[in-house]
Amino acid sequence: MGDPALSRRGFLAASAAAGLGMTALSGCGGDSDEGSSGITTVEWWNISTTQPTKDVWAALAKKFEAQNPKVKIKIVQLENDAYKSKMTALIASGKLPDIFHTWGGGVLRQQVDAGLVEDLTDRTKEWADGLLPVAKEPYLLDGRLYGIPFDSGMVGFWYNKALFERAGVSTPPTTWNGFLDTVEALKAKNITPIALAGKEKWPGMYYWAYLAMRVGGAEAVQKAAEDKDFTGPAFVRAGQLLKELAGLQPFQKGFLGAAYSDPNGQAAAVGNGKAAMELMGQWAPVVEADAGKGLGDDLGFFPFPAVEGGKGSLTEVFGGANGHALRRDAPQAAVDFLRFFASEATDRELVTKTGVLPVVTAAESALTDPNLTAVQKQLKAATGFQLYLDQAYAPAVGQEVNDSVAALVAGSKSPEQVAESITKTAKEEQ
Template sequence: MKPVDNLKGVNELTNGKKVLGVVTAAGLLAASLSACGSSDNNNNKNASGSEPASSAPASSAAASQSSGEKVTITFQNIYPDSSDPKYQMLHKIVSDYETAHPNVHIELDSLNTDQQKLKLKTQAASKEVPDITIVNPKAQMQPFVDADLFAPLNDMVQQNGLADTFQTGILDPYTFNGNLYALPDGNNIAILYYNKELFQQAGIANPPSTFEELIADVKTLKAKGITPLAIGEKDSWTGSFLFMNILLRTYGPGFLQDVTDGKTTFEDPAFLEAVQAFEDLVKAGAFQDGATSFDYNAGENLFKTGKSAMYFMGSWATGGIETSDVSKDANVGVFKFPTVNGKGDPNQYMLAPGSAFAVSKNSKHLTETLDFLNYFMLNYPKELFGLKGAVGLAQKVEGDFKAAGYSDMSITVMDLFTSVNGGDLSFDNTMNPATSQVHLSSIQNLFVKPDTDPSAVAKEHQQAYEDNKQ
């Protein structure tokens, strides 16, 4: 795998004006981009290394349009929440495309993240992948690529200048052996959102800067009858995402890479310390009752409806929070994940190159599907900008965010990108799927059994890694 530059290339931010790609993806991916399988060769020169073919209008003339053939394109997506700007963007672009191409119907299959992952696995096993589906980068995507399920997008991304809309380096995690197989929707960092009014009700003046302060605030909020921290842990990646940020503090960047390289194991003291800290958070009453029965959308909606004081998530959540009732009167603030036991750099983040759109190699309407995806991605940042959902995109965004009515909260999130000093990718984007599944279940179990011996959690992880390492 080719080396990736340290996170230094940050594009200009001037109070939210004329933001062109909030941060370079090459920087976001600085920390740990390996452990992704032997056939991964992140070299996407064929995909984005040459000049765009043209600056033509967003859609080329698909073959089916001239023939009049009736075409249905199945589009599996993870935008089921009608209150989210991405949902509105999706339906607007689909409607516009169908109007311009009356012979084409886009059939939407909108699922939450875990539902979509499970459904795609079943579809992949029978080689019945939707025309367009959602994949995650690196290790999560590798098995589908190895199974030869996706069509290369090298040529399509050159049409209409699409390649040039993406931030530098962001296509690398979706490129294998020189072929680009998916187009990402985001480029994100993990942050904590907080409800200023609920903090004031509990007598908390400022957001916590240390984990010890976070635990104390959790107990204070809980005593006031306020749910401290919302989470949708039915979708088990959410708890993992939070846990890995704790581990990023106790160990620093690169833990999973060091495990893979044989430099440490899951029984490292920093891993045990992270497990203990996570358990302390659960035992302090941080999360809503029945957290493991709330899916991602239900967990997020607790915060968006003012029913929890904090919410830990990737910056992709900013758009939905921005347009929700909780954000009225500048009520939502954001803060960096705190130090843990005095350890860690708050400017190191969990980094999240986004979920991405892939096209089935066996699509019955491959030409039309590629044409639609090209149109969709060209219009993606434009539509989201107008819907106040353009924070944390993988594509460059042109516009005056303040003039467009974006809140101070959104501008603050964009400003945080300028402070990023490295970080890590999520567990399931780094480790092989079998080890990742053990990890996800193990962390999820801590929500109901927070007295589990951290050494037992470590041994469970290490055994899974030894059994499944490649």
């Protein structure tokens, strides 16, 4: 998911600030306990803490162990923010798990530049060519492959068809003004239009990023990153449009303190029918059903609307992928597990049981959910693609994007101040 990017800080400072105790890594810096027992223990850190994914992944690890009796998979599962806090300290200490979750982009590049991540280009070439090119894109750095995807997708609006119908909205909006009209129509019927996890900040970033893309086009967002200048008209206008939305008070009560996947959080509000929409990635239906009841046939999907007069188009998408990387000099057993996880059989199981989009070309026929099929179709037809900003940029810049946009939504920063703060941080990272 496009959550707050990792920041590289001193190990003691990071640990003290987060109140962290270090988790012992059995697989770091060697071949685990292979020398004494003949068993190689591979430590696998992931963020799949919600059901059904948690149990499906645990079962897959057991299946791999049964096929490889001399390998033990030690699973460490952490919620998103806890995972990033732990990884921040581990990166600073120079030690990473054998296998760990990655979103690619700027965070992965910093890990690679620090010499902490294994180059998988040669070790996976035999089978990685069977993966969809768009799914591998976030893990390609200077033409070398540093991660293997297990999911790819894009961010869009997930909505409650029944609540739209009650508000008299017959079709999802395709323009920003139409979207604002939809918000007002929902409010007129005392329906909370949008659920937002204000506490975690990254969900709010999605709005600002998409608006900047719709106003200036995907190229404008990419050029701003290259120039380290986010003060251009597209970004200021994006802030103004988001401020206008926030002024309508479209979010659920207490949204500034709401988390994403908690029982009282963003996903649950939509899953329980207490809010009509959320802007989220392709994993949304699974989390809505885990945190809440889920909407079943009442759940629909539509792409982020176009901004009138903007240079961007509906076919330019914002999203990313979820994948795994290996620590440098990870044992062959870790590579073997990635191959197992990226096999057609496993990918089909992930698609049918956990709702991910397929990353193996041969597994695409396993996708039957109409909403996810719509996401996959739009993703494959995309004319432009932008990785989550808090993953595409250097960690400090990504965090500043999240923090500044959250302040804008809360009313404590102006659109101009948001653009200036992000630019200042980007230039300091030079």
